[in-house]
Amino acid sequence: MTSQTPLSLPDAMQTVAAEIDVQFERLLASPGDPRDLLYEAMRHAAIGGGKRLRPLLVYASSMLFNVGYECAIRAGLAIECIHVYSLIHDDLPCMDDDDTRRGKPTVHKQYGEAIGVLAGDALHALAFEVAADPATHPDPFIRAELAFELARASGPSGMAGGQMMDLAAEETRFDLSTTTRLQQLKTGALIAFCLEAGAILGHVPPEGRRSLRAYARDVGLAFQIADDLLDVEGDAAVVGKATGKDAQAGKATFVSLLGIERARAQASMLVDQAIAHLAAFGQEADLLRQIARYVVERDH
Amino acid sequence: MTSQTPLSLPDAMQTVAAEIDVQFERLLASPGDPRDLLYEAMRHAAIGGGKRLRPLLVYASSMLFNVGYECAIRAGLAIECIHVYSLIHDDLPCMDDDDTRRGKPTVHKQYGEAIGVLAGDALHALAFEVAADPATHPDPFIRAELAFELARASGPSGMAGGQMMDLAAEETRFDLSTTTRLQQLKTGALIAFCLEAGAILGHVPPEGRRSLRAYARDVGLAFQIADDLLDVEGDAAVVGKATGKDAQAGKATFVSLLGIERARAQASMLVDQAIAHLAAFGQEADLLRQIARYVVERDH
Numbered sequence: 001m002t003s004q005t006p007l008s009l010p011d012a013m014q015t016v017a018a019e020i021d022v023q024f025e026r027l028l029a030s031p032g033d034p035r036d037l038l039y040e041a042m043r044h045a046a047i048g049g050g051k052r053l054r055p056l057l058v059y060a061s062s063m064l065f066n067v068g069y070e071c072a073i074r075a076g077l078a079i080e081c082i083h084v085y086s087l088i089h090d091d092l093p094c095m096d097d098d099d100t101r102r103g104k105p106t107v108h109k110q111y112g113e114a115i116g117v118l119a120g121d122a123l124h125a126l127a128f129e130v131a132a133d134p135a136t137h138p139d140p141f142i143r144a145e146l147a148f149e150l151a152r153a154s155g156p157s158g159m160a161g162g163q164m165m166d167l168a169a170e171e172t173r174f175d176l177s178t179t180t181r182l183q184q185l186k187t188g189a190l191i192a193f194c195l196e197a198g199a200i201l202g203h204v205p206p207e208g209r210r211s212l213r214a215y216a217r218d219v220g221l222a223f224q225i226a227d228d229l230l231d232v233e234g235d236a237a238v239v240g241k242a243t244g245k246d247a248q249a250g251k252a253t254f255v256s257l258l259g260i261e262r263a264r265a266q267a268s269m270l271v272d273q274a275i276a277h278l279a280a281f282g283q284e285a286d287l288l289r290q291i292a293r294y295v296v297e298r299d300h
Numbered sequence: 301m302t303s304q305t306p307l308s309l310p311d312a313m314q315t316v317a318a319e320i321d322v323q324f325e326r327l328l329a330s331p332g333d334p335r336d337l338l339y340e341a342m343r344h345a346a347i348g349g350g351k352r353l354r355p356l357l358v359y360a361s362s363m364l365f366n367v368g369y370e371c372a373i374r375a376g377l378a379i380e381c382i383h384v385y386s387l388i389h390d391d392l393p394c395m396d397d398d399d400t401r402r403g404k405p406t407v408h409k410q411y412g413e414a415i416g417v418l419a420g421d422a423l424h425a426l427a428f429e430v431a432a433d434p435a436t437h438p439d440p441f442i443r444a445e446l447a448f449e450l451a452r453a454s455g456p457s458g459m460a461g462g463q464m465m466d467l468a469a470e471e472t473r474f475d476l477s478t479t480t481r482l483q484q485l486k487t488g489a490l491i492a493f494c495l496e497a498g499a500i501l502g503h504v505p506p507e508g509r510r511s512l513r514a515y516a517r518d519v520g521l522a523f524q525i526a527d528d529l530l531d532v533e534g535d536a537a538v539v540g541k542a543t544g545k546d547a548q549a550g551k552a553t554f555v556s557l558l559g560i561e562r563a564r565a566q567a568s569m570l571v572d573q574a575i576a577h578l579a580a581f582g583q584e585a586d587l588l589r590q591i592a593r594y595v596v597e598r599d600h
Binding site: 095115157 | 331333334335337338339342385386389392394395412413414415416417418420421422424425426427428429431432433434440441443444445447448450451452454455456457458460461463464465467468469472474478481482
């Protein structure tokens with residue numbers, strides 16, 4: 001990948017998003033039997049409209065370590081399976097009870113709750129099928145590490161744990177440090193794994209991944225603060241889902257804890273800090289630098 | 301493990317069940333933070349009362365191939381995480397809407413639906429964390445294969461696909477061959493993986509696993525027919541969950557398609573056939589032979 005001229009952020013986003021759609025079309029093709037509706041529901045949720053920020057991060061991190069394009073895309077696909085499953089389950093009536101997502105009806109609205117639960121579960125399993133598939137990387141050590149770290153990032157010590165904290169936040173008003181911890185688990189762990197995946201695919205040992213982990217921590221938090229700002233200030237039509245929901249639920253957010261101005265300043269500081277962590281890298285890290293700025297400037 | 305005298309079925313069941321409880325206690329220990337209720341809900345579902353048939357099958361299959369006890373138990377634990385997550389999600393109001401399981405309130409009855417969804421999701425991720433963990437096996441090829449095959453057995457080409465067919469069975473009355481296919485996916489795929497796991501851990505290549513696969517297919521179907529018979533004839537207090545539900549839902553089962561007598565004869569024939577597939581093995585396969593008989597003779 002380093003032999004190519006680094007793509008600009010809009011080009012990279014478009015390339016990765018189009019490729020992930022192609023991969024999902026292949027992975028989720030209907031088998032032509034009574035399971036077809038499950039595959040249709042998965043495609044409904046997985047294809048079209050997403051920013052594909054996570055696969056883009058894998059791609060950008062892979063550029064630092066001479067990782068093949070195909071490997072980076074497959075690892076990104078595995079992570080996107082987890083992300084999409086989490087959105088389907090988050091939208092369920094017993095969770096956030098959302099009717100629209102990316103401007104379309106949510107899966108349970110379109111196909112019913114039972115298929116909503118099942119489509120999420122099926123994508124969850126597919127994430128690990130993709131990660132551990134010999135087609136993703138010929139080295140079994142890398143496949144096993146991808147599956148292991150993906151599980152840690154998405155399970156109770158990562159995303160699912162953060163979602164539990166998010167439920168608890170409806171009962172107890174968390175302070176800034178607990179809210180930060182909540183977000184580090186709920187969205188930060190999976191984002192951090194995206195950066196780590198490039199390093200795993202590039203045979204970089206854990207001790208060589210420190211600056212990427214620091215970048216991931218800062219970008220993940222900046223991303224969440226930007227999300228909280230969009231929830232307060234965003235246009236639901238552009239954001240593609242209902243806004244103002246956290247405030248209604250009485251949950252502490254970075255905006256409710258810090259106020260709009262300080263939250264915006266904090267996000268901006270985190271982006272500068274994230275970029276500073278990439279100082280040891282040259283031009284091959286430009287995409288990661290652009291992504292850091294993008295996460296706080298986006299409007300959806 | 302072959303250096304030990306083979307255990308009798310009751311002893312092996314007790315040993316494996318006790319060991320799986322110990323492993324779950326360790327895996328699901330509360331972290332002492334706002335995620336504690338999620339861990340409590342997982343422990344509620346995972347610990348105590350289960351037959352642990354799947355870990356027992358891994359253990360019994362591992363005995364054929366000189367696999368270490370620790371490795372067999374860890375692989376069984378991973379599969380049991382999948383089994384328990386599937387029970388939690390199956391019991392949800394939008395799925396089977398069950399209030400009791402193993403004589404206790406179901407997770408959503410005890411902790412609410414949101415935690416029911418999350419506890420299932422968290423155990424689902426933990427299954428792959430355990431399978432791909434270096435503590436499960438030192439050879440990364442084996443860890444990657446365990447994770448890959450576990451994902452295939454539990455995702456849309458396995459268990460989740462079977463559950464989709466089960467939902468479709470409420471609308472369309474399936475014939476015997478479609479009902480057989482449904483059960484092969486819904487319960488058979490994971491049971492087959494239990495047998496395969498022993499072979500994977502024992503470095504047996506896919507072409508050497510044929511007789512085990514045949515055994516698994518027959519035992520899996522016999523198990524399901526026995527389940528259908530228990531649903532019609534069983535005592536809810538002994539079975540530990542509501543009975544007669546399939547008939548109420550108007551779903552085709554082996555019993556409704558074949559009648560009680562033919563269903564019982566079919567299960568018995570499948571058991572004989574399963575045992576015949578083990579002809580190439582000696583005394584080390586006695587536990588598998590006993591398990592085949594047990595699955596149709598159990599009362600819960």
